[in-house]
Amino acid sequence: MRWNIRSDAPVYSQLVEHIKLAIVSGEFPLGSRLPSVRELAAEAGVNPNTMQRAFAELEREGLVLTQRTAGRTVTEDASRIEAVKRRLASAAIQTFWVSMRLLGFDQSEALQMLSASGKKEKED
Amino acid sequence: MFLKLMKQDFRATARIMLPVYAAAIVLAVFTRVLDLLPQDNSFMSVLAALVGLLFSLAMSATVAMSFVLMIWRFHKNYMTDEGYLMFTLPVSTAELIFSKLLVAIAWFACSALVVSAATLIVGSGGSIQIVGFDQIPPEQLKGAAAAVVAASLVAGVTLCLMLYACMAIGQSFRRRKTLMAVVFFFVFYIVSQIIGVSFIAQIIQNSPSADAILFGDAASMGMMFQFIIGALWRFTGISAVSAVVYYAITHWMLSRKLNLQ
Amino acid sequence: MAILECRQLTKRYSSQPALDHIDLAVQPGGIVGLLGPNGSGKTTLLKLANGLLQPDSGEILIDGKKPSKETKSIVSYLPERTYFADWMRADQLLDLFQDFYADFDRQRAEEMLQHMNIQPKMRIKEMSKGMREKVQLILVMSRRAKLYLLDEPIGGVDPATRDYILHTIISNYDPEAAVIISTHLISDVENVLDDVVFLNYGHIALHKSVDELRAEEGKSVDAVFREVFRCS
Numbered sequence: 001m002r003w004n005i006r007s008d009a010p011v012y013s014q015l016v017e018h019i020k021l022a023i024v025s026g027e028f029p030l031g032s033r034l035p036s037v038r039e040l041a042a043e044a045g046v047n048p049n050t051m052q053r054a055f056a057e058l059e060r061e062g063l064v065l066t067q068r069t070a071g072r073t074v075t076e077d078a079s080r081i082e083a084v085k086r087r088l089a090s091a092a093i094q095t096f097w098v099s100m101r102l103l104g105f106d107q108s109e110a111l112q113m114l115s116a117s118g119k120k121e122k123e124d
Numbered sequence: 125m126f127l128k129l130m131k132q133d134f135r136a137t138a139r140i141m142l143p144v145y146a147a148a149i150v151l152a153v154f155t156r157v158l159d160l161l162p163q164d165n166s167f168m169s170v171l172a173a174l175v176g177l178l179f180s181l182a183m184s185a186t187v188a189m190s191f192v193l194m195i196w197r198f199h200k201n202y203m204t205d206e207g208y209l210m211f212t213l214p215v216s217t218a219e220l221i222f223s224k225l226l227v228a229i230a231w232f233a234c235s236a237l238v239v240s241a242a243t244l245i246v247g248s249g250g251s252i253q254i255v256g257f258d259q260i261p262p263e264q265l266k267g268a269a270a271a272v273v274a275a276s277l278v279a280g281v282t283l284c285l286m287l288y289a290c291m292a293i294g295q296s297f298r299r300r301k302t303l304m305a306v307v308f309f310f311v312f313y314i315v316s317q318i319i320g321v322s323f324i325a326q327i328i329q330n331s332p333s334a335d336a337i338l339f340g341d342a343a344s345m346g347m348m349f350q351f352i353i354g355a356l357w358r359f360t361g362i363s364a365v366s367a368v369v370y371y372a373i374t375h376w377m378l379s380r381k382l383n384l385q
Numbered sequence: 386m387a388i389l390e391c392r393q394l395t396k397r398y399s400s401q402p403a404l405d406h407i408d409l410a411v412q413p414g415g416i417v418g419l420l421g422p423n424g425s426g427k428t429t430l431l432k433l434a435n436g437l438l439q440p441d442s443g444e445i446l447i448d449g450k451k452p453s454k455e456t457k458s459i460v461s462y463l464p465e466r467t468y469f470a471d472w473m474r475a476d477q478l479l480d481l482f483q484d485f486y487a488d489f490d491r492q493r494a495e496e497m498l499q500h501m502n503i504q505p506k507m508r509i510k511e512m513s514k515g516m517r518e519k520v521q522l523i524l525v526m527s528r529r530a531k532l533y534l535l536d537e538p539i540g541g542v543d544p545a546t547r548d549y550i551l552h553t554i555i556s557n558y559d560p561e562a563a564v565i566i567s568t569h570l571i572s573d574v575e576n577v578l579d580d581v582v583f584l585n586y587g588h589i590a591l592h593k594s595v596d597e598l599r600a601e602e603g604k605s606v607d608a609v610f611r612e613v614f615r616c617s
Contacts, residue, residue: 214455
């Protein structure tokens with residue numbers, strides 16, 4: 001997993017996003033055991049306290065569970081992950097709309113370009 | 125901790141002293157061996173002279189080395205970059221000073237032994253006679269030996285501590301550290317000379333046997349002997365006091381005025 | 386209790402104080418960046434914490450005590466310069482640290498040396514500058530100390546080694562210990578830091594957490610630093 005931590009935004013929120021993405025994309029599969037805070041912090045090159053806070057946030061959101069014997073695991077609740085996936089997807093879509101509007105395209109033009117590129121994606 | 129400091133010091137200094145000692149002993153043996161061989165051709169006599177010369181150089185080197193090494197080691201280990209390690213080890217300043225001091229004294233003693241051994245090796249053919257020694261009772265001789273050993277020991281300690289104090293004062297300055305160390309060396313030297321001279325004057329004044337000795341009035345060997353031994357002990361006492369003063373200066377400088385660059 | 390505490394700490398070298406009535410507290414578990422231009426007092430602060438210098442006024446406390454033989458056994462210091470004698474070998478250095486520091490983890494140090502391809506019989510004088518610095522860092526980080534004081538740990542080394550050093554600092558993390566990193570290479574270390582302290586010629590110009598600063602300023606700590614210390 002490539003950890004691309006930007007330097008102009010708080011580390012903590014970026015870590016939360018990155019891990020969410022990893023969970024949603026299946027890199028950290030359902031119910032799997034997560035690496036320790038220190039391991040992931042070392043991998044990402046960040047402060048372990050910040051990684052710890054990121055995990056705390058994910059626990060709060062119910063994506064990660066801490067079990068006394070098994071340590072930290074990804075939730076088994078597929079619907080919760082699905083919900084997160086949808087939220088991330090709609091955020092990506094919002095970004096698309098905002099970008100297109102900034103470039104001066106209206107909605108129908110934007111949709112046209114979208115479906116055209118979608119067909120191309122399928123062919124490749 | 126203290127022994128560990130000494131271990132480190134011995135390790136660092138043995139690499140230099142042991143080869144010097146080895147050279148001295150080897151040259152002593154060579155000198156003696158060449159002495160025994162017939163000197164009938166010029167080559168042999170030139171060789172013998174050369175080896176003899178090297179031998180005396182080695183003797184001087186042995187003595188000088190232990191002295192120079194003592195200064196160099198204190199400076200290198202405590203006042204250069206190595207000081208960053210030494211002064212952050214979990215040891216007290218007292219331990220730092222004493223470990224260096226004891227190692228220096230140990231090498232002084234070893235050097236004395238090596239020089240004596242080498243001299244004995246070279247002179248082992250002849251005999252030494254000191255006039256009048258057979259007249260002195262053995263207990264007095266033992267007392268004299270004790271006085272001499274004590275005086276040498278304390279003198280060695282005082283010398284080391286004086287030099288350490290000079291270096292410790294020198295390093296506290298931001299610039300011209302070496303110059304200041306040398307300046308203070310002269311200051312201490314002059315002060316100790318003044319004290320030394322007044323001490324001798326005092327002895328000469330206060331000693332009851334002084335008249336007899338000065339004016340050569342039938343003083344027996346024994347009385348003069350006793351007098352000298354007494355003076356030695358007094359000297360040892362004064363030396364010890366100055367050693368304590370030098371130690372205090374060194375300790376204060378290194379604990380409160382440390383100035384590593 | 387704070388692992389390191391400065392109370393009105395002042396140190397003067399000439400008329401200009403190197404540290405001017407500094408108040409600072411570092412808690413266990415924190416990795417703090419001490420940032421400032423050269424001559425801003427960073428090294429002076431670290432030396433005071435080590436007992437290598439005495440304060441002119443105010444005090445500095447390590448785990449509540451003045452710097453002494455006891456505090457030295459819980460503080461692991463990496464100075465800017467190499468402090469080993471030339472003639473020593475790597476294994477003798479391990480012996481030395483093991484002798485004097487009860488908290489020294491020899492096995493860990495040996496592993497790290499092996500990792501860096503440093504042979505135990507190599508002498509310091511045979512090593513390149515970069516290697517010496519790595520050896521020193523390995524020894525310092527192999528202690529289970531309560532306070533690590535690192536003076537420019539990534540200054541003179543190549544980027545790959547920098548990464549390794551930062552990686553070591555993170556993996557070594559101990560919630561009961563604190564790490565203070567003094568550096569002017571901010572962008573390399575900011576992700577690793579909890580808090581940053583900007584030291585501006587004897588004064589603390591800023592003391593905040595990295596995330597707080599980034600959230601407030603919308604910039605990296607490096608960028609904020611350049612603004613605060615602009616040479617105009």
